Amino acid sequence: MAGALIGAFVVSVIALAVGPLGIASAAADVTIESPADNSVIAEATPTFSGTAEAGGTVTVSISSKGSKVQTRDGLLLGTSWEAKATHLANGTYTAVATEASEGEPPVSASVTFTVEAAVPYVTLTYPANASTTTSGTEPVGGLASAEGVQSVTVQLFSGPTIGAQQALEALTVPVSGGAWSGTFGGLGAGTYTVRAEQSDSHGDVGISAPATFTVVIPPGPAPPAASFQWFPPFPSTGENVSLVSSSTDLASPITSFAWALTATGPFQTGKPVLVTSFATPGAHSVRLRVTDGNGLSSIAAETISVKSSPLTLMQPFPIVRIAGSETHSGVRIRLLTAEAPPGAHVTVKCKGRGCPVKAAKRIAVSSKTGAAPLTFHTFERSLRAGLTLEILIYKAGEIGKYTRFVIHRGRLPQRVDMCLDPTGLKPLVCPSS
Numbered sequence: 001m002a003g004a005l006i007g008a009f010v011v012s013v014i015a016l017a018v019g020p021l022g023i024a025s026a027a028a029d030v031t032i033e034s035p036a037d038n039s040v041i042a043e044a045t046p047t048f049s050g051t052a053e054a055g056g057t058v059t060v061s062i063s064s065k066g067s068k069v070q071t072r073d074g075l076l077l078g079t080s081w082e083a084k085a086t087h088l089a090n091g092t093y094t095a096v097a098t099e100a101s102e103g104e105p106p107v108s109a110s111v112t113f114t115v116e117a118a119v120p121y122v123t124l125t126y127p128a129n130a131s132t133t134t135s136g137t138e139p140v141g142g143l144a145s146a147e148g149v150q151s152v153t154v155q156l157f158s159g160p161t162i163g164a165q166q167a168l169e170a171l172t173v174p175v176s177g178g179a180w181s182g183t184f185g186g187l188g189a190g191t192y193t194v195r196a197e198q199s200d201s202h203g204d205v206g207i208s209a210p211a212t213f214t215v216v217i218p219p220g221p222a223p224p225a226a227s228f229q230w231f232p233p234f235p236s237t238g239e240n241v242s243l244v245s246s247s248t249d250l251a252s253p254i255t256s257f258a259w260a261l262t263a264t265g266p267f268q269t270g271k272p273v274l275v276t277s278f279a280t281p282g283a284h285s286v287r288l289r290v291t292d293g294n295g296l297s298s299i300a301a302e303t304i305s306v307k308s309s310p311l312t313l314m315q316p317f318p319i320v321r322i323a324g325s326e327t328h329s330g331v332r333i334r335l336l337t338a339e340a341p342p343g344a345h346v347t348v349k350c351k352g353r354g355c356p357v358k359a360a361k362r363i364a365v366s367s368k369t370g371a372a373p374l375t376f377h378t379f380e381r382s383l384r385a386g387l388t389l390e391i392l393i394y395k396a397g398e399i400g401k402y403t404r405f406v407i408h409r410g411r412l413p414q415r416v417d418m419c420l421d422p423t424g425l426k427p428l429v430c431p432s433s
Helices: 002-014
Strands: 016-018 024-026 031-034 039-041 047-051 057-064 067-073 075-077 080-084 091-100 111-115 131-133 138-143 151-158 169-174 179-184 190-199 205-207 211-215 228-231 241-245 254-260 268-270 273-276 282-292 297-306 319-326 330-340 345-351 359-363 372-375 382-384 388-395 398-406 414-420
Touching: 031 091, 047 091, 057 080, 067 080, 138 190, 151 179, 169 179, 179 190, 228 282, 228 297, 241 282, 319 388, 319 398, 330 345, 330 388, 388 414
Parallel strands: 039 111, 131 211
Antiparallel strands: 016 024, 031 047, 047 080, 057 067, 057 091, 075 080, 091 111, 138 179, 151 169, 151 190, 190 205, 190 211, 228 241, 241 273, 254 268, 254 282, 282 297, 319 330, 330 372, 330 382, 345 359, 345 388, 388 398, 398 414
């Protein structure tokens, strides 16, 4: 009896272990044998192995800096188990194995190990390889190491393979929570290949598998066809010209019209019809820009030949009356009037020393006879020799009248009557009837 008790005690001692406070506790039924405690490994996806009770389930928990990084289920064969971690970045980790069982689950002693010189882990999740898009923009993204270098560089290449060619474009994007993303824009139709890279402080570079995609740009709506005509087809200077849009658009209504009356001048927003005129003869460039509801525009440019307007005399033709008498120092004017058709501009200019005023201007108004006389009392006075009066009667587009009255000493004043050009600037010989 005593021998049996002693034997039982011996077995119990073998199955007990002394804890940190000297209190006996049950020895762990699950162990981690690999990796070894305080070991340094260069494998980014290390394999864990150990022993456990047959028929159970083993789970390995991997932590870094007090935070759980991964939980992996082990494959148990008999009393041996094995589990493989997913990618681990460089750093120090602690692993603990737990075996599921009734009651308090057995937990292994913790194992601390360090991963060094592991190539950074980077993947390209999208775009899918051999995919097609109808957009000029392509989002890219994937997974990457969350420790070390916190960015990924993704490169865009032309064609279905990379080879030795230079990248068309490269994006450097941040890594957040082990994932990264970015977008390539402005892509034309064609086939492209993308690849992601991540480097660490050791100079090691992780490269993703490449992915190829094709951009197919569907044909969009055609822009409007800009065109216009003008009436009359052969205008004269000063004549009203109607510019009429004849633009068409099969895809969308035309929403905006803008005209430019020179080859290089700015466009001015307007309507389908613009009425204008040209002051000078010759070739005049006119442009029309139309825009449709899709925001598409086109421009039409035409050259309009403008001929000189035929010169016509002002009707009734103006009459200038000057009456007075000679004095020892010049003349005394008692009457200075001008008769001109309504709307005509009449200007009397005085040149020389002693002028009462330099100029006086009036506009003729209508009367029963159609030509109302205008009186210029300012000049109805004594005027000294050496002064010259000029009377200019002007109306746009018509030949007006020009009179020059020069005052002399000791002889009668000299009067010259001529016609005035349609611009009202210079005298000219009157056309013969």
